[in-house]
Amino acid sequence: MAFAHDMRRVRAIVWKDLASERRSKAGFNAVAFLGVLILLLFGFALGPDTEALRDAAAGALWLAILFAGVLAFNRSYQLELDGAALEPLLLYPAPRWTIFAGKFVANLLFVLLLELIIVPVAIVLFQVKSGAGWLPAIGVNLLGSVGFVALGTFYASMASRSRAREVLLPLLLFPMLVPVLLAATEASSSLLAGNPMRDAGAWAQLLAVFDVIFLVASFLAFDHVIEV
Amino acid sequence: MSTAIPIDTRRKTVTTAPAQSIEWLGIVALLAVMTAQVLGVLNSPPDRDMGHLQKIMYVHVPAAWNAFIAFFAVAIASLLYLWKGEERYDLVAASAAEVGTLFTGLTLALGSIWGRPTWGVWWTWDPRLTSTAVLFIVFVGYLALRSFVEDSDRRAQWSAAVGLLGALNVPIVYMSVKWWRTLHQMQSSPSTVDPEFVVGLRTNGVAILLVLIYFITKRYRAARMERAAEHLAERVALGGA
Amino acid sequence: MMDFGRAQAKSLVNIAGVKSLPARAVEEARLYVSASLLRILQTCATNRVNNAPPPTVKLDRLSRRFGTRWALRAVTLEVQPGEIVGVIGHNGSGKSTLLRVISTALRPSVGDGWIYGHHLVREAVTVRRHIGFLAHAPGLYEDLTATENLIFAARMFGIAEDGIEGVLERVGLAHARAERVRGFSAGMQRRLALARLILGAPRVLLLDEPYNNFDPQGIELVNDVIQDVANAGGSALVVLHDQRQGERVLDRVIELNRGALVVNPADVQPLTFATPSGLPA
Numbered sequence: 001m002a003f004a005h006d007m008r009r010v011r012a013i014v015w016k017d018l019a020s021e022r023r024s025k026a027g028f029n030a031v032a033f034l035g036v037l038i039l040l041l042f043g044f045a046l047g048p049d050t051e052a053l054r055d056a057a058a059g060a061l062w063l064a065i066l067f068a069g070v071l072a073f074n075r076s077y078q079l080e081l082d083g084a085a086l087e088p089l090l091l092y093p094a095p096r097w098t099i100f101a102g103k104f105v106a107n108l109l110f111v112l113l114l115e116l117i118i119v120p121v122a123i124v125l126f127q128v129k130s131g132a133g134w135l136p137a138i139g140v141n142l143l144g145s146v147g148f149v150a151l152g153t154f155y156a157s158m159a160s161r162s163r164a165r166e167v168l169l170p171l172l173l174f175p176m177l178v179p180v181l182l183a184a185t186e187a188s189s190s191l192l193a194g195n196p197m198r199d200a201g202a203w204a205q206l207l208a209v210f211d212v213i214f215l216v217a218s219f220l221a222f223d224h225v226i227e228v
Numbered sequence: 229m230s231t232a233i234p235i236d237t238r239r240k241t242v243t244t245a246p247a248q249s250i251e252w253l254g255i256v257a258l259l260a261v262m263t264a265q266v267l268g269v270l271n272s273p274p275d276r277d278m279g280h281l282q283k284i285m286y287v288h289v290p291a292a293w294n295a296f297i298a299f300f301a302v303a304i305a306s307l308l309y310l311w312k313g314e315e316r317y318d319l320v321a322a323s324a325a326e327v328g329t330l331f332t333g334l335t336l337a338l339g340s341i342w343g344r345p346t347w348g349v350w351w352t353w354d355p356r357l358t359s360t361a362v363l364f365i366v367f368v369g370y371l372a373l374r375s376f377v378e379d380s381d382r383r384a385q386w387s388a389a390v391g392l393l394g395a396l397n398v399p400i401v402y403m404s405v406k407w408w409r410t411l412h413q414m415q416s417s418p419s420t421v422d423p424e425f426v427v428g429l430r431t432n433g434v435a436i437l438l439v440l441i442y443f444i445t446k447r448y449r450a451a452r453m454e455r456a457a458e459h460l461a462e463r464v465a466l467g468g469a
Numbered sequence: 470m471m472d473f474g475r476a477q478a479k480s481l482v483n484i485a486g487v488k489s490l491p492a493r494a495v496e497e498a499r500l501y502v503s504a505s506l507l508r509i510l511q512t513c514a515t516n517r518v519n520n521a522p523p524p525t526v527k528l529d530r531l532s533r534r535f536g537t538r539w540a541l542r543a544v545t546l547e548v549q550p551g552e553i554v555g556v557i558g559h560n561g562s563g564k565s566t567l568l569r570v571i572s573t574a575l576r577p578s579v580g581d582g583w584i585y586g587h588h589l590v591r592e593a594v595t596v597r598r599h600i601g602f603l604a605h606a607p608g609l610y611e612d613l614t615a616t617e618n619l620i621f622a623a624r625m626f627g628i629a630e631d632g633i634e635g636v637l638e639r640v641g642l643a644h645a646r647a648e649r650v651r652g653f654s655a656g657m658q659r660r661l662a663l664a665r666l667i668l669g670a671p672r673v674l675l676l677d678e679p680y681n682n683f684d685p686q687g688i689e690l691v692n693d694v695i696q697d698v699a700n701a702g703g704s705a706l707v708v709l710h711d712q713r714q715g716e717r718v719l720d721r722v723i724e725l726n727r728g729a730l731v732v733n734p735a736d737v738q739p740l741t742f743a744t745p746s747g748l749p750a
């Protein structure tokens with residue numbers, strides 16, 4: 001019974017975040033365009049040579065996702081901070097993990113929607129040959145996104161409430177994402193280029209373990225950082 | 229009484245600083261390092277690949293080991309703080325982080341200096357060196373977080389969480405970078421397990437560990453004195469004693 | 470009770486002095502009966518004390534520091550069911566902090582507090598079911614409509630959503646139910662915040678300057694809400710600057726000075742400002 005109430009709370013937070021985001025007009029479109037812009041800039045920086053572009057495709061894609069994504073995370077807490085709604089949010093008789101879960105799911109949906117736009121643009125701009133492994137590549141992408149969003153939601157809960165939030169979030173978050181970046185880019189490259197699945201399989205396992213460890217750690221640590 | 233300061237019977241705050249001098253440890257550490265370095269330099273033959281350049285390993289490797297020990301200390305102190313809530317654990321974590329950053333920076337600089345004559349480049353994407361670079365940025369992020377948060381309770385809670393999560397990630401980062409490197413078949417890193425070098429490395433490791441402990445203790449004491457003074461100033465300002 | 474004891478002592482002396490066996494047996498039986506009666510009476514008295522309803526709010530040397538600054542110092546007070554207490558004091562005297570600690574938004578650094586016997590830290594979730602907190606800032610989601618804000622609140626409270634219409638009517642916002650909060654005036658936002666508070670059906674109200682930004686009808690509305698809660702056996706702690714606004718409802722007033730409860734007005738000390746070195750000038 002209590003768990004049903006908690007799930008209702010999680011859904012309520014997801015609904016609230018997404019509805020606010022949709023109505024705020026500025027948000028998603030601007031972030032998506034920024035992602036596309038970053039891809040374009042990478043294209044210019046790495047040169048028009050097809051081979052160079054293909055080699056760099058996975059890396060450029062993930063960097064665009066990372067830079068665009070951090071904007072989303074800070075915005076998610078901005079919602080609470082603008083109207084001083086964080087304190088009332090913490091005063092409901094709700095366990096803290098429901099707040100983290102709600103924000104995590106809302107951010108994940110936002111980032112996945114972002115990727116739905118950025119990935120096709122990357123494939124086009126970087127002239128990626130779509131090999132046979134595109135479905136597992138999507139799976140790897142999903143795994144990477146989960147880890148990215150879990151840590152992003154967690155660190156943003158602190159960064160958004162301190163000074164210099166624009167620099168603090170990337171500074172705290174990006175070093176933690178090194179395994180995700182390596183795993184996602186290697187696995188995507190090898191899958192799309194049609195390399196044997198074994199490489200990608202090992203990287204996918206690493207991503208899965210990473211996701212589990214840091215989802216649990218973030219859930220546990222969230223209690224300590226959201227309240228103070 | 230309207231000027232009473234509540235007595236903090238749970239001893240969560242830092243109101244006193246330790247009095248005994250530990251300068252003796254500093255002197256011992258200095259002597260240990262000098263001895264170990266001299267022994268290392270004199271006793272080991274020139275390496276077959278690197279010649280006398282290998283001797284930089286006697287500082288580079290112990291510095292790396294001790295940087296990781298410092299980070300481990302940060303993780304333990306953070307855990308203790310989250311569990312017990314006593315201010316002094318937060319101060320230990322902060323002190324260990326500062327000294328750890330110093331040692332990590334030293335490791336990176338020496339690694340770079342070693343790489344230049346050996347490979348002709350200032351940086352090699354060697355797994356251990358790269359993991360150390362990531363560790364360095366995690367440390368810096370930790371210190372940046374502390375400097376951007378004013379309230380001391382919030383600062384302590386947040387840095388404890390960040391420190392723990394960072395520590396959790398270190399082995400994962402190391403593994404990923406190692407796989408990444410083997411996939412792309414790059415050059416391997418200098419060997420540190422050849423028997424003729426191990427003794428020298430270990431003695432230097434212990435000597436630099438003494439330096440680490442000395443630095444962290446001095447930094448911790450300074451932090452405690454600062455906090456105790458702040459608490460005292462507050463009591464005086466309120467007119468009580 | 471003291472007389473019983475003396476009577477028993479006299480009986481003991483009597484027993485010692487009585488010689489025949491049956492007489493002694495009678496004396497001992499009398500002692501036993503009177504001792505049992507004594508015990509029974511004492512138990513009844515204790516039971517009556519334990520069965521009395523717990524105070525709504527009970528604070529024991531509650532203190533809170535921010536870094537090295539003590540914002541609340543050893544605040545001890547009790548609020549009984551049905552009581553409405555006003556809280557006054559200088560700016561910075563800890564009034565808001567007091568409310569925030571009682572509401573569980575902040576944890577006490579030293580000391581304890583209980584709401585209806587539930588501990589503030591150990592049973593925080595239970596405490597939150599009982600309290601209703603009205604802060605300075607309305608704390609609403611500006612891109613959602615009034616109704617949507619209340620739907621969100623109902624879901625977070627874990628209650629059904631059918632009370633929302635009624636609550637909106639009560640605070641006079643039924644006409645604006647489908648408007649986004651971004652377009653609301655300050656007074657309307659406060660009314661919506663009040664509506665959210667009522668929705669949660671709290672028994673303990675913690676109101677931080679609730680009369681700000683309200684027209685006279687709004688002030689009446691706040692007082693009505695407070696009165697309703699008190700009549701139902703709950704309590705309220707109301708921070709205010711001007712006692713007259715709450716005159717209709719306040720039962721008593723407490724004063725905070727630099728974080729401590731003022732017991733004797735003569736104790737109130739003027740604020741001293743510390744020099745940069747941290748010591749008073």
